[in-house]
Amino acid sequence: MMNIEEFLELSAGKWFSHRTSHFVATQKSEGNKSDIIFEFLPADHPEVIKLCEQHEVNSSKASCGAKVTWNGTKEFKGEKYSGSSVLVLVPDEDKSNEGKLLHKMSGGEKSLLTGRYKLGSDEALTLTTESETIWSEERLWFASPNLRMRVSVVKGKDGFSMASFSSEIRMGGAPANAKASQAANSAK
Template sequence: MNIEEFFQLSTGKWFSHRTSQHLAFKESEESKSDIIIETLALDDPKVIKLCQQYEINPSSASCAAKITWNGTIEKDKTKHSGSTVLVSVTDADNPAEGKLLREIVDTDKTPVAGHYKFDSDGALILTIEDETMSLEERLWFASPNLRMRVNVLKSSDGFSIASFTSEIRMGGFPPAAKASEAANSVSS
């Protein structure tokens, strides 16, 4: 699998159920969200603007997506919603790796590109590090309509959160050929 296929297989409407464990406090919380993932054209103004924020030539982008979410944190019924744009920039020497650019809402913050790579079983491994935190996330398809994610977020002050998320596709299926390929790669 490559990043373009991963983005394409991720398009659609998903129901997400996340369980997070706050390791220092020995507390857990659950959240549920509806997520919509749409691919964006590489000449979309949002894609070009994001590349420019990271000082990357927009012609280097390999694929892009807009992710919108709306959900609730179960513990205190807190609502959370928003959207972000992601742009991948594939490594010219290794097509299984590259940078992942994420839209930064806080303009005072310096953008930090994530690094992605695919492991031998087709899972996407994403790492992001800056002066205040580090994140490692693993995403994979258990089937074309079931996506899983695990991540560990560590802050520089010692605070850590580990999460497991299952996402079930509720609509907007990928093209049949891609879904068939994903099913074959998941089952092998």
Template sequence: MSSKHPEKGSSLTMDIVEFFQLSSGKWFSQRSSHDLTLKQSESGKSDFQVELLPKTDPVVIKLCEQHKLDPTVALCGVRVSGDGSTAWDKEKHPGSSVLVPIADSSKPNEGKLLHALNNAETSVVGRYVVGNDDAVTLIIENETLYAEERLWFASENLRLRTSLSKQANGFSMAAFYTEIRKGVTAPPAETKA
């Protein structure tokens, strides 16, 4: 475990690559979500895996090139894959995404976040911020959507997450996730230049 892992009394702040390294592994997630427009709630669960990718991975390079960015500026790549279900729909729904953080040269704990869904068929550019409390905030914003997620570790194998999404048509959704690690995957040997 990184010496920069959030603990009481720790004054060190991790960077985005260390956060993703700490997130590597197999997870079980329980979700409580609330449709703020219709004032309805639902619960769900999922199994997912977080895999750290080196910045030389072809998926990372392809995603950078799609957005006309030099792949050497990528800090790493992260593949998240899994399946989830809701209380009313027990069928599992598989999906995957790839995240590529690119640091802001003037603010080392902030930067762009390239986000591709389902093998880079659809991708967007968002941003990330690593706070002094070691919580990571991921934001995607465009003319039709504002989505924000905040993730932090309560302990080494317990991660918490909140999300809020608002669409231009007025639909709003908020959710809280409790994520428990089921197994650890060793990060690749080289993630930084």
């Protein structure tokens, strides 16, 4: 069974993502393509410590984190988009593969979010966040060592609702290892 640190380490590298999003209210779909850089951050990394401080969480309780940067294009409009976020995982005392999720999106203090993470026995990672205006749940898993899948649901307090599916292909970075192969084989 993979632990949460191994899951994030396996995610490190450069990924090509193709996402299809469905907007419930308008019944329209939109495709996006992006390059994603996923960087594993150990518990003692300065960005992990800083985010813990911003969330007023003792950084010694953090297990690890990640920095995710993306650049993409919306297929229909050709609009470019980019951004980054930092995630820190703080495990529950009795369960190391689930706990508090600290999240900061690029864009300042208002971008601080908290939520929950859980790495299930099926080796899929579920991230849930909620703010005053929006709720989201995202599930990620490896279909093979260099192919990751992601589904998400986002709901706004104003009635906004969107569901997305992404397939992500590793383009470089961290080499796939035995744990990734094992995770991919167990997913089959």
